[in-house]
Amino acid sequence: MVSVPSFILAVATAVYGTELLDRNLAYHSPFIGISDFSHDTRAIHARHVELAKRQTVNNEGFSDEHYPTFYGGDFSNAPFIWSGGVNFTHSVASGDPFDTSVLLWTRAVPASSTGPQPDQSVPICLSFKIFNNPQLSGKAIDSGEAFTSYDVDFTLKVEATGLKPDTKYWYQFADCINPKSVSPVGTTRTISSPNTPANRVNGGKPLTLAVFSCSRFQDGYFNAYGVAAHNVTPDLFVHLGDYIYESLGNGARIGRQVLGRELATIADYRQRLNQYRTDESLRFAHESGPWITVWDDHEVADQSWKAGTANSNDSTIGCGFSPSGSCFSDRKMAGVRAYHEWMPIRQVNVDDKLRIWRNFQIGKLLDAWDGYRANRNRILNHLYDNHIDNTIVLSGDSHANWVSDLARKS
Structure with a gap:
């Protein structure tokens, strides 16, 4: 020493x-x-x-x-x-x-x-x-x-x-x-201050976002992260969720076997995040610019919500789904804690019930999208009434890329 x-x-x-x-x-x-x-x-x-x-x-x-x-x-x-x-x-x-x-x-x-x-x-x-x-x-x-x-x-x-x-x-x-x-x-x-006019955001140059979702280690190398970081050089990296997966997989065709077991304890989640971040492309993408991330379900478990997942809840049966015997509430807190340790994301307040959504107002350039019908109608009405015709809406978790035109019903 x-x-x-x-x-x-x-x-x-x-x-x-x-x-x-x-x-x-x-x-x-x-x-x-x-x-x-x-x-x-x-x-x-x-x-x-x-x-x-x-x-x-x-x-x-x-x-x-x-x-x-x-x-x-x-x-x-x-x-x-x-x-x-x-x-x-x-x-x-x-x-x-x-x-x-x-x-x-x-x-x-x-x-x-x-x-x-x-x-x-x-x-x-x-x-x-x-x-x-x-x-x-x-x-x-x-x-x-x-x-x-x-x-x-x-x-x-x-x-x-x-x-x-x-x-x-x-x-x-x-x-x-x-x-x-x-x-x-x-x-x-x-990013730009909230009151910055749209034509002055990013010095008047286009603001480039690299958008990702659903990244499962055993299914393939994370080349998309590397392509974005090396070839696109985005201003912001945005991950829409499922940054990790809790499931097992041997990655037989490419030798990408995940370590450990199906995630349940704090040690499990830390090990999985540790392994994901050893991917060369993911590591370089994190070095290359700031990330804005949000979780979906696999950061804890498949189909998770506040009271359980597809294979675990707080009942006696649910607590025995894995060798750890973890109940869902313990499993959820372990996943959330490890996620906040390993990700460059701001902490939340306990009064907000694990709220993870945040507001990043990039000047007067970008409208948040909540995806619910009443909210959507109010947003579309505002865009139509004010003749705003260059709005882009981002979403994820479809495991595919889609481009659609949004139209207001009369």
């Missing part, structure tokens, strides 16, 4: 406390401020403090030979912050862009080595910087540090703020202990 004076690390932990935990939005997955459903960062910080006490209390007069620990009997070699190096296993991603902020994401796990690995009490400290140029030169527009740990599968999600509307940015993460250990550079952007 890298040798770092323990008093420096102890001071860092004591000074920042829960601030560096709270800055990582993954700890609030999926709800903000509800410790029963999100992580209690104060409790996690207390765990770190307890570790620090074990490092600093004078042990004269004690013999530790009968108290073997993960690091051995000598507590002096246990770090307050992990200092053994990190691996950025899944590159970087960004998402949910506003006109002055965007979310940045990465995952950093303890580096593989023959030496000891951190126990649950040791946080990893990461820094981030965002720039207005691909060389990452000059002063960073925004920067900061945050903790991650095993509690959130070593994911990190922070909000970069103070940005300019309709502007392209480049960002990178680094190990706080070793700033030379860095992630790949990601590209992102903000």
